[in-house]
Amino acid sequence: MLRVLLSGCLVLAIGMWAFAQQAKPEKKPAKPAATAAEKAAAKAAAEAKRKAAVEALFKLKDVDKDGQLSLAEFVTTPKPPPKPKEAKPKEAKPKPEKKPLTPEQIAQQKKKAEERKKAAEEKAKQRKAMTPAEKEAQKKAAEEQKKKAAEERAAREAKRKAALEAEFKAKDTDHSGKLSLAEFMAPAKKEAKPKPEKKPAAKPAK
Numbered sequence: 001m002l003r004v005l006l007s008g009c010l011v012l013a014i015g016m017w018a019f020a021q022q023a024k025p026e027k028k029p030a031k032p033a034a035t036a037a038e039k040a041a042a043k044a045a046a047e048a049k050r051k052a053a054v055e056a057l058f059k060l061k062d063v064d065k066d067g068q069l070s071l072a073e074f075v076t077t078p079k080p081p082p083k084p085k086e087a088k089p090k091e092a093k094p095k096p097e098k099k100p101l102t103p104e105q106i107a108q109q110k111k112k113a114e115e116r117k118k119a120a121e122e123k124a125k126q127r128k129a130m131t132p133a134e135k136e137a138q139k140k141a142a143e144e145q146k147k148k149a150a151e152e153r154a155a156r157e158a159k160r161k162a163a164l165e166a167e168f169k170a171k172d173t174d175h176s177g178k179l180s181l182a183e184f185m186a187p188a189k190k191e192a193k194p195k196p197e198k199k200p201a202a203k204p205a206k
Contacts, residue, residue: 051185054184057078058185061074061076068179068180071168071177074167074179075161075164075165171183
């Protein structure tokens with residue numbers, strides 16, 4: 001009797017273990033690590049792509065086509081040439097059938113139209129009720145807002161140009177006032193900041 005019970009328990013345990021093994025998700029094979037040659041090839045491809053993009057930008061900025069960039073050409077943002085439009089044959093698309101509006105949708109549309117009309121009338125009343133002084137104040141406020149926006153744009157543009165001028169000077173290694181393609185592609189050297197002098201530590205009083 002004991003042997004039968006033991007053998008039954010053993011069979012049950014084996015069956016549960018087999019079921020658990022089947023239920024486990026299959027592990028996906030790990031991707032092989034990139035070799036040194038593959039990494040070098042990917043790096044070279046990325047560098048070639050970067051150089052091609054920089055060369056294209058250089059050609060766009062070089063307005064007079066002398067193979068060099070002046071400060072004015074370097075600072076200006078060139079406009080890319082327009083892409084040629086391909087004439088695609090127009091396909092006649094079947095027009096979707098318009099479903100008739102439900103009474104609820106018609107009522108909503110009427111309500112929205114009335115609300116827009118009331119808002120326009122209210123705005124017109126407010127304009128008529130305004131005194132000449134209020135109208136003048138509103139006009140001045142709008143002009144001030146436009147002036148402020150223009151000043152902010154001018155400040156941003158001046159900051160951008162100053163940064164580009166500093167970059168131009170850093171790239172112009174031969175101080176010729178013009179950048180060659182090699183100088184344009186080379187990263188600008190950052191000026192080394194002077195290190196602060198270390199003050200001698202105060203000697204403790206005896």
